[in-house]
Amino acid sequence: MAILFDENTHGFFLHTVNTTYQMQVDTFGFLLHVFYGQRIDGQDMNYLIIPVDRGFSGNPYDAGTDRRYSLDTLPLEYPVEGVGDYRQPALSITGKNGSTSLDLRYKGHKIFHGKYNIPSLPALYESEEGMAETLEIILGDETLSLEVSLFYGVFAEKDIITRAVKVVNKSSEDVVMNRIFSASLDIQHGDGFWDFLHFHGRHNMERICERVRVCHGITLINSRRGISSHHHNPFLILCDETTTEDAGSCYGMNLVYSGNFSAGIEQDQTDAIRMFAGLNDENFSWNLTAGESFFAPEVVLTFSASGFSRLSQNYHDTYRHNLCRGKFKLCRRPIMINNWEATYFAFSSRTLVEIARSAVDLGIEMLVMDDGWFGKRNDDTSSLGDWKVNLEKIPGGLGLLVDELNSLGLKFGLWVEPEMVSEDSDLYRKHPDWALCIPNRNPIRSRHQLVLDMSRADVRDYIYTSLCSVLDSANIEYVKWDMNRSIADWFSCKLLSETQSELSHRYMLGVYDLLERLTSHYPDILFEGCAGGGGRFDPGMLYYQPLIWCSDNTDPIERLKIQYGTSFAYPVSSVSSHVSAVPNHQTGRCTSFATRCIVAMSGSFGFELDPRSLSAYDRETIRKQISEYKHFQHIIHDGLYYRLSNPLKDRYAAWMMAYADKSAALLNIVVMHVEANPRHVHVLLKGLDGESLYKVEGKTISGKALMNAGLSLSLPTQEYYSKQIYIERADENA
């Protein structure tokens, strides 16, 4: 059993292969957090908790005259408002009398096989029976008649522990939830010196990794944009100040949610850490009516005692197998060409067929028709919501076009942006109230568009029906689901004034509901997520769409930084990455085909350019690289991922994938800054077998040497030069 309960000490012990998570119900019924870290068997770590009388830290009444017992200084498993703990609470509820005080005590628990379910929200699942166990700890507030269930899903083999929270209002009176975080993690051990990593950015520059020192007070990472956002990812890593890729402790906390979130770290008066994540509580509250329950989204935790590589690999493996769903989650996706950067809005069936003819001969397998195929959309000012093919651009309709592309040997995919509406659209003219808009105010436009009220079932039904009629009209095998703005006008004409504050979460539940309906109705369609590139690159979306357009920035040198940050939590297979034309449309930079290909290959590979304008030499290069990608696809997607340099600091970017059995690896290097008379590029390889010999570019070198002495490469002094090296165990092939 991965989950144990000790009847004598009331301790809960959650074990994964390499980690231990421990809690304890104390004499007063409060649930304390005891320890999370490297696996320790047969030991109760409650000796770590040493109550001390610290001034201005109050004592619960039950503690009598014991001034040492304070919830302000004890490590708490799920802290709440109003009990004399002045750190960040995870739960705040206003009762009928206006008080926000809560007093949660242990009521009972259940341990069962399998993984708990969260209705209507994305969450990890068991891919094989018996791989997960669940602990549900039930806490109760007697005065308010509230029950709070804390769920723990233990994926022992994967070193992953998930958490989720359910609140049930068992009273006959309504209460208002002001805040409900999904997890709070108190860490009291250690020397008090910690760093944390978060992933910030902007449109065209997502998930830039920043490592900062934890300081006293609260550091908050959040989104209020209605999407998880380009600006912050719902993912934090807390680590020792000495932790590196290969050594040291680190904790990951990733929220399975795609909307407004809050995550952060607090360091308190005793240097202890509280790490938390959940729904953003700004402009949020939820009316929990009598008898109702509410589920907070899931958080995925992992701990590594051996640095960031292992932490990332834990997430990669789990997300590929236990988060992504459907027939495409593990298989190679078709190599696609997307017409966006080739034509933008100016295309017709004829253009697409020409592109297709030119692409098919390169080894490309699918053509994706991007924005501009519907309504009368020739720029971004109109037609969103009118999901009817533009017969002037696509004469005869989608069926005819797709048949022609299929007969050329190409699959066909389509772009949609279902959550949006243009004011210049038949949909808006007919249903202006379907757009989010505040009464007596003009809406905030962004990219000329408004946002549909996804909390409304009638709106979702309309989108579902109109998308189904498009998807049924031709052999469509892929959908790119876009979302191109931050949300501003949080008002739904279907909600009462006291429930408007629920809208941001109801919006997300609506999006998930629609995605669930469509993806389950079309299991043979590959769905790719997108939000102006990677504005909604999060585990919530990966549950419905195993692939996400990583960024609108296709410049390979910038992509190195974006893909580096993305790799801390998300697997290569989830990263949609394309080779585009030069000069690059976002930065104006020119790079070689080889470099663009090497960078795009570390993802789900494709093209975003006009193949008709390529030289014979470039066409040959593409042919070669497509066949290399097909050859290496297994190791790229199934191999363990290792970051070998930091492209935000270093002169070159280096990363590799190695099979778990250490039989082979693929090394990738891109020189980011050219220098005169440069030093050799030197990399220490990882993930090889120290006892084996490997073939590396015609030489035989031991794994021990490659990992400890490294590989020195004398590369041509050429801007953005890149190199990919396949490394194979020599012994097996001798």
Ligand code: GLA
């Ligand atoms: C977003 C996407 C792009 C493209 C455009 C179309 O910006 O990220 O890839 O699809 O929309 O409008």
